[in-house]
Amino acid sequence: MNPIIKLENIHKIYPAQKRMFFKSKQGTDNTAVSNMSFAISEGEMVAFLGPNGAGKTTTIKMMSGILVPTTGEINVLNMNPHKNRKAYAQHIGVVFGQRTQLWWDLPLHESFEFLSYIYKIPKKIYKKNLDYFIELLELDQFIYSRVRELSLGQRMRGDIAAALLHEPKLLFLDEPTIGLDVLAKKRIREFLIQINKEKKTTLILTTHDMDDVIHICNRIIIIDNGQKIYDGDIHRFLEENRTYRTLVVDLFEKSTVTHIQGAELIKETDYKLWFKFDPKYIKISDLIANISAIYKIKDLSIQDTTIDEIVRSIYEAPKSKMNSEEYCKQ
Numbered sequence: 231m232n233p234i235i236k237l238e239n240i241h242k243i244y245p246a247q248k249r250m251f252f253k254s255k256q257g258t259d260n261t262a263v264s265n266m267s268f269a270i271s272e273g274e275m276v277a278f279l280g281p282n283g284a285g286k287t288t289t290i291k292m293m294s295g296i297l298v299p300t301t302g303e304i305n306v307l308n309m310n311p312h313k314n315r316k317a318y319a320q321h322i323g324v325v326f327g328q329r330t331q332l333w334w335d336l337p338l339h340e341s342f343e344f345l346s347y348i349y350k351i352p353k354k355i356y357k358k359n360l361d362y363f364i365e366l367l368e369l370d371q372f373i374y375s376r377v378r379e380l381s382l383g384q385r386m387r388g389d390i391a392a393a394l395l396h397e398p399k400l401l402f403l404d405e406p407t408i409g410l411d412v413l414a415k416k417r418i419r420e421f422l423i424q425i426n427k428e429k430k431t432t433l434i435l436t437t438h439d440m441d442d443v444i445h446i447c448n449r450i451i452i453i454d455n456g457q458k459i460y461d462g463d464i465h466r467f468l469e470e471n472r473t474y475r476t477l478v479v480d481l482f483e484k485s486t487v488t489h490i491q492g493a494e495l496i497k498e499t500d501y502k503l504w505f506k507f508d509p510k511y512i513k514i515s516d517l518i519a520n521i522s523a524i525y526k527i528k529d530l531s532i533q534d535t536t537i538d539e540i541v542r543s544i545y546e547a548p549k550s551k552m553n554s555e556e557y558c559k560q
């Protein structure tokens with residue numbers, strides 16, 4: 231499939247700030263993105279993951295045309311996002327969880343009308359899309375309320391509808407579920423999956439919420455220190471990396487031992503122990519036998535490693551491992 235987004239050897243350097251009263255620069259230049267290359271095809275749902283300051287937002291801003299790369303080639307929908315900004319804006323939607331593109335003092339439906347005017351959306355298409363979003367996102371309960379009066383979850387549903395009214399081919403979402411409760415997150419995830427399925431909208435997402443990633447995306451790109459350290463299928467990533475499991479043991483008596491053969495004690499309270507182990511090296515039955523040789527066990531449970539823990543372990547891995555072929559799939 232032909233990629234609709236292509237980044238080749240992108241670098242983004244933020245220049246050091248100039249001093250207010252002197253000609254010299256203060257501090258050093260900041261390389262936010264370094265040698266970044268990837269391609270994304272139509273209809274993909276890709277999550278950008280990485281610790282704070284990794285370069286995710288800078289990368290998204292370059293793809294959406296807000297920032298210009300210092301060097302490198304960027305091509306989205308056969309356009310240069312920054313150079314062709316006006317034409318490009320017609321084909322993309324942008325949602326920032328921490329900011330709104332709606333007009334604070336206008337009722338939500340007037341914000342929508344204003345956007346339909348800005349994007350020159352034909353009346354028929356506008357009405358069809360609006361009706362569809364009202365139904366799917368249940369906007370009817372608050373569409374006549376002023377944006378400033380909406381809850382965060384309602385505002386976010388309004389923001390997502392606003393970003394899609396002009397039927398963009400690409401939707402950039404920066405932390406779209408930040409601060410929302412479980413139900414509101416679920417509603418937004420289901421909506422995004424539906425839109426992707428029905429309209430083939432390509433979704434590019436940054437998030438710190440691993441549930442968003444697992445539910446919405448089929449591919450992840452992990453960034454650290456401005457560099458891509460993993461790019462691949464989310465399920466394959468989990469299979470390859472979710473090797474450790476945790477055995478949680480409830481005890482009848484107070485714990486005294488800190489070492490059990492074949493496992494690492496990662497947490498303990500008086501009557502509960504958490505052992506991290508790798509099933510490739512020790513069978514669960516052997517591990518339980520080792521523990522019951524020392525303790526009277528009251529209860530047992532096994533926890534899988536979360537994607538959050540896996541991603542963190544990749545951030546914390548030595549640089550040589552991060553940059554190896556094994557981790558950089560593209």
Ligand SMILES: Nc1ncnc2c1ncn2[C@@H]1O[C@H](COP(=O)(O)OP(=O)(O)OP(=O)(O)O)[C@@H](O)[C@H]1O
Binds near residue numbers: 288
């Ligand atoms: N306008 C700017 N001027 C100078 N440096 C900047 C600017 N914006 C970002 N940076 C720096 O670029 C680096 C990457 O920042 P970026 O916001 O892209 O990271 P991020 O991965 O999105 O982080 P977060 O998860 O915290 O949002 C950081 O070191 C940051 O301090």
